[in-house]
Amino acid sequence: MSSASGTKSSASKPASTRAKPANKAEATADWVDGRLGIYSLAKANLRKIFPDHWSFMLGEICLYSFIIIILTGVYLTLFFKPSMAETVYHGSYLPLNGIRMSEAYASTVNISFEVRGGLLIRQIHHWAALVFVAAMFVHMMRVFFTGAFRKPREINWLFGFLLLCLGFFDGFFGYSLPDDLLSGTGIRFMEGAILAVPIVGTYIQMFLFGGEFPGTDIIPRFFTIHVLLIPGIMLGLLVAHLILVFYHKHTQWAGPGKTEKNVVGMPLMPVYMAKAGGFFFLVFGIIAVMSAVATINPVWAYGPYRPDQVSTDAQPDWYMGFAEGLIRFMPGWEISVWGGHTLNLGVFIPLMIFPLVLVAIAVWPFIESWVTGDKREHHILDRPRNAPVRTAFGAAWIALYLVLLVGGGNDLVATHLHMSINTITYAVRVGFFVVPVLTFIVTKRWCLGLQRRDKDKVLHGRESGIIKRLPHGEFVEVHTPLPQKDLHTLTAHEQPRPLELPAETDENGVARKAGAITKARVKLSEGFYGEGNQIAKPTTEEYHEITSGHGHH
């Protein structure tokens, strides 16, 4: 409100009534303000408060690596030729001299060996992409484990999830562009997955490739998707993501003076401007150093793609590794239906599990709010231990992801740990079902143990290491009570009651039957908050009884 009226009044005011600008900078700022209204915009947002914690900076790593990817990507497009036209290489890299290849591959080799700084920029682009997706992954898990996805941030959670998925695919398309032996193998993998789709698979394949594999269309098409379509969508989502962060205000950890209605921290200007600006250069610096010392995707060593060639160790970049794992551990089932039509279950089933794995984590906020029936806003973060079921689910999901990554790299695990690749594949088959369940159980119990520990610390204080001998000869260890600040922080979380089944008869005494869904919901709620699924936090009475009474335990 104030911003709107402020803009109008300042713009309509005649210049003569204003104080004279003190210097040129102020004059310029005035000029701009008269046209864009930056003063009120800045006033409203520059003093925005952000809380301080290292885990809140994970999103910044994503943002900065995304910017780095765009900057280096633009440079690469100046030299890359997205064409599958055949050419014979006669460049400076002699080991490829006289070899037939596509323009795409030849230009990538030229970027690496002829273009000034080309190899470094290529490596920054690729390393930044790996770090970008990894940072999105960790950022998402931070949001997940702290419950930062709860109302009002569910939509923003989904925006973030979409960014992650788009990052996966844009990374895959970028990996496919150089048309080297590795990327061609990746495209072939994708083609196989498309062909495994019943009925429409062959049609989609023909439309996408413009004919039989590999054709001459796929790389130009991937290029457009990689540099224009997906980055455009991502940029839009990213802006929306950041606007929502501003709009919702940042979440914060529990602590004295921190409530659901305030944000305790420091202003954007000047503190976070300086910190974020500096952190951008640190991120850029670290990625540049990585790219200067370590090779990524040595396309010249892979050689050009030819459908009759393949190299072992043909894996996708890490984020798609779980898809590779699904394919590698799936038995090669194939059935024939309706007179000779092949249904390639060995590829089709993994193709269907692939989105399910991703969706499983994306829908959790909605499942959780449905089970708990909690429709209130939350701006104070949960400690992971105080939400054992959520934490256990997240850990189980990560465990599943890791099992699939091991499956995707089964050949390297085999050669480096001197194991049989068959044993690893069988273990991954079992692990796919068993490891997430075990992880869930262990993590939940672990969280409950930590809750007990917190309770113990609140009631009995910290072990001081000082042993005292009492007059009657008994030895006791002196416990130091926690400071008030810590007591508050450790007991700030809520402990909801589980939902209960509605009364069996209504107010008129007529029997009322609870539906199966209601029953399931109550059962799940019991699993979240019921007896034994959370440790009751100490009450004030308990605290006073112990601290006022008979000394230490």
Add this chain to the structure above:
Amino acid sequence: MKKLSARRRHPLAAVVVLLLALAATGGLYAAFAPAGKAQADSSAQSLAIDEGKKLFAVGCSSCHGLNGQGTSDGPSLVGVGSAAVDFQVGTGRMPAQQPGAQVPSKKNVYSQAEIDQLAAYVASLGPGPVAPTTEQYEPSSNEVTNAEQVAKGGELFRTNCAQCHNFAGKGGALTNGKYAPSLEGVDAKHIYEAMQTGPQNMPSFPDTTMPEEQKREIVAFVRHTNDEPNQGGLALGSLGPVTEGLFGWIFGLGTLIVIAIWVAAHTTKAKKS
């Protein structure tokens, strides 16, 4: 003629004819038969075979049988040729350290002279691929020709070898604990012999399917990948995206998180008094 005719009924006539026939047959045989290997002579070759047989009896016969005929523990060596012996013993694979999915290479304890003697003996059991001479396996030392060989060899390598040995010859996994070994630091001669003989799980590439010149080109490519400087910095094992992902997580994101913790720990409120 009369004299001969008169004695044709002589009691010894049959004996004389038989002797003449035998002499003729023997003479013709001696004239036309190839110089027999079975001839007992004291040339260097035969001495090598004798010595080789002794070495064989000590180091190899427990699995391959006293005459190299093979047992339940080791295959027959008839027809494997001297190239196979030179490869297996020269790379330390034979004598095998233990049975298992695959026999690994290890330190070779035989001198080249001893290996040659063993090879001579095994070659004497039956014809097989012959250990190559330097001209056969050594790539051209001419820089321009060598570069051509490397380029052609690269294409051949990616077609025939990379699916097991990886694009840079770093090796890879096969089924049930078997593996394609890394080609790093392997002698040119041994690479050539491996292609000739197809040791263990490797298919063989005889001259009929892969001419000598192409084998030489592959050797040139393998040597090039071993010696080439790492154009992009640390090669991370040249193992593809798996090691790149690990490096990215640990050294990329790991470092950035440590820096984030450091930045967050240094705020205006942390002023030192």
